[in-house]
Amino acid sequence: MCVDDNIDLVDALERRLQLEPDFGEFVRAEELSGALDRIREAKPTIVILDIDLPDGIDALALLSDIVRDVETTRVIIFTGHPTGQLITNCMAIGAWGFVSKGTSAERVIRAIRAVVRGEAAIELDN
Amino acid sequence: MPLLDHGLGHDLRNLVMPVLLRIDTLTASENLSEKARDDLAGIRRSISQIQRLADGLRLMSSDPLALDAEWQVTQLPAWWADVRALVNDTLPPHAFVTAHFAYDLPAVRVPPAVLAQAVIQLLVDTRSALQHVLRPSVTLRAIARPDALELGVEDNRGERAGLAQTDENLPAASYCSLSGAECGARSLLRRYGGDVLPGSTSGALHTVRLRLPLANRAIPIGASLTTTRVAIQLADPRHVAIARVIIPRRGMKERAADDPQLPDIVICDAKSYCDMHQQDALLEHTRRGARLLVVGDPHGEPEHAGVRWIDPRELARLGDFL
Numbered sequence: 001m002c003v004d005d006n007i008d009l010v011d012a013l014e015r016r017l018q019l020e021p022d023f024g025e026f027v028r029a030e031e032l033s034g035a036l037d038r039i040r041e042a043k044p045t046i047v048i049l050d051i052d053l054p055d056g057i058d059a060l061a062l063l064s065d066i067v068r069d070v071e072t073t074r075v076i077i078f079t080g081h082p083t084g085q086l087i088t089n090c091m092a093i094g095a096w097g098f099v100s101k102g103t104s105a106e107r108v109i110r111a112i113r114a115v116v117r118g119e120a121a122i123e124l125d126n
Numbered sequence: 127m128p129l130l131d132h133g134l135g136h137d138l139r140n141l142v143m144p145v146l147l148r149i150d151t152l153t154a155s156e157n158l159s160e161k162a163r164d165d166l167a168g169i170r171r172s173i174s175q176i177q178r179l180a181d182g183l184r185l186m187s188s189d190p191l192a193l194d195a196e197w198q199v200t201q202l203p204a205w206w207a208d209v210r211a212l213v214n215d216t217l218p219p220h221a222f223v224t225a226h227f228a229y230d231l232p233a234v235r236v237p238p239a240v241l242a243q244a245v246i247q248l249l250v251d252t253r254s255a256l257q258h259v260l261r262p263s264v265t266l267r268a269i270a271r272p273d274a275l276e277l278g279v280e281d282n283r284g285e286r287a288g289l290a291q292t293d294e295n296l297p298a299a300s301y302c303s304l305s306g307a308e309c310g311a312r313s314l315l316r317r318y319g320g321d322v323l324p325g326s327t328s329g330a331l332h333t334v335r336l337r338l339p340l341a342n343r344a345i346p347i348g349a350s351l352t353t354t355r356v357a358i359q360l361a362d363p364r365h366v367a368i369a370r371v372i373i374p375r376r377g378m379k380e381r382a383a384d385d386p387q388l389p390d391i392v393i394c395d396a397k398s399y400c401d402m403h404q405q406d407a408l409l410e411h412t413r414r415g416a417r418l419l420v421v422g423d424p425h426g427e428p429e430h431a432g433v434r435w436i437d438p439r440e441l442a443r444l445g446d447f448l
Contacts, residue, residue, distance in 0.1 A: 006140050012147035019154050052136075080139045081184065084198075084442030091364040092439060101139045102181055105150045120367035125181060 001027040001042065003035045003062070004050035004078060013048070016105050023112075032057055036065050043072055046112055048099070051079040051086070060093060067094030074115050082124055097121040134187075138180035145173050175211070182212040186246065188239035198237035199341035199375045199445070202227040202268055202277070209242045213264075216249045218256055222263040231268055232377045233341035234275050236318045241277075241338070244311035244322070248279050248334055255283040255332070269335070276323070277336040284330045311336075341376050341445070355381035356448070357389035359398065359408075365421055365441060369393055372444045389416050391448060396422020396435075409433075419447050 002010045014026040024045070029038040032053060039047060047066060051059045059077075066075055076097035077090045087098045096115040099108050102125035111121035149170050153163065185208060206225050214223055234241075249264070256262035259282060269276040312322040319339040326333050356373050358380060360366050373380055381389045392411045398404045399420045412418050412432035424435045434447055 006144070008144040009140060009147075012144035012151070015151045016147040019151060080136050088368065088439065088442040091368065096364070097367075101143050102177065102184075105147050118363060120363040122367045122371050124371065 001044040002048040142177045181208040185239040185242040199233040200238045225266040234338035235341045247311045280333040354378040356391045357381040359394040393419045
């Protein structure tokens, strides 16, 4: 599942991830404001969460809620502006991965696979 | 300007990534003609250039006084790939620009954004100095010194004056989001232990050198970049991932489990260090001359020579302890 207000990015990511034979269903949230409920309901293995969400949605609070409510889901943070302190803060809250929007699809997929294996993943810019 | 740079950089990244993902998806189609594949490859190259431009804009829009320097040491060849388009745009269109950065240069302890802003400031000045030069050329070259790299910015301005503003700590408000703060090239570099050295002239060539401190001061220039081996013995996969990002950025190498060479640095958890049996084995490393970094709270553990503690919340600053 990808929680991002950029629908073009979510659509493109869905299409790209569908090419991976071992990846299952791509879950979508119709509204960002309902993302947490959708995650509680669908319990996706991985949530890719944009750190800069609109409409006053606090992505760090959402991360904290996912970690608290859905133990089986692992969150990878998606951002255009990665910094060391942000990565450390997100991981302290419970994120498993951190992926820059300046990286390639291969590295996004590598991060997803690593997190599924139980490793944490940080993929910064190319 | 900084807000515009920032917004453009952010928006470009959000536009570029879906396009690259769609190109990936299309390229995977089996029934695609050779011509269509060539077209897709061309589109990917063009989009990749836009991505580079977005990366450059991000560097220029970062607040140079609020950077997380630990994660942002600079590898000059990769940095050049990000800023090349901006450098070209800063100079006259017919300027001939070359850069000489060996792939194995050690990382420098100046964030890429700071270095980009300092160099672009110099080049804005260079641009005006080159206005009347028939064949303007600018060369960037890294020069190895015992404790630093020097980045030489050379141009063929002839007898024309130039770069004087840089020596006066050019405020460069257009690239700084903090009005009133000193954001000139020299001020910026000094914040990170570097400097702008006095310019020199030889014939028509004028050179300004930027002194850039090494990210890993323990490794002298000329030595192998991977002589310092770091053993990671951390249980938390998140801590492992953070350490794996920082170690190579400091010009060090993660020690493989089967490496016959002993580690120079061992990073372990408080839990394993506080375990009596494991502590003895860990301290054995320090008796052999290695340093031990323990991630966690010391909780009154006695101090040992060669052992330092790191608060997990400060793990982004791990490089300061390496």
